Amino acid sequence: MIKNTIFSKIISHEIYADILYQDDLVTAFRDILPQAPKHILIIPNQVIPTINDVKPEHENILGRMIISASTIAKQEGISKDGYRLIINCNGHAGQEVYHIHMHLLGGRVLGPLLVR
Template structure:
């Protein structure tokens, strides 16, 4: 955990979140600024800056994050019509919180790109 990381503070229970799924190593919660009717973030509880760092440091945990994305999407009823899983990497990639997180977006047609 890093003290200045928003998501580490959510994992620690210091900042509230609407949790939809939790395992020993992951946490999934609703985004506070949703870009779609369903917008859920899936994070590893361990701090990793981005998905590239996570994949290098702990490939098994990276796989678990992806598996939890599928579990959460299923629980939200998204697979039948489709959904998007998105990782932003770095400032130019649109990453705002530098703790790796997957966005699960669905519940409406998303088109080719998600507008900021």
């Protein structure tokens, strides 16, 4: 299993990121290549490579990711107009870093989820 990712280095503050939230389970920070006016990544502090690697003992981590997303969306002023949460799994879905991460996107009309 992967022990160290670029996200691990952000969690431990070895690499700078604009961190908006951090607790014992998750860290949230602004994406450096935003796809929307508000683009925040929410990651578990424990490396879980993909959704396929999630186990029952990770339930509290995944729940914290969702609750953090809701809290951050309110703080960022996008909760009323709406936002999107995305978790990609493996290459066909576009996962580039093999450390689960949830994209919180908002701040404009996002359009359809997939292009036909």
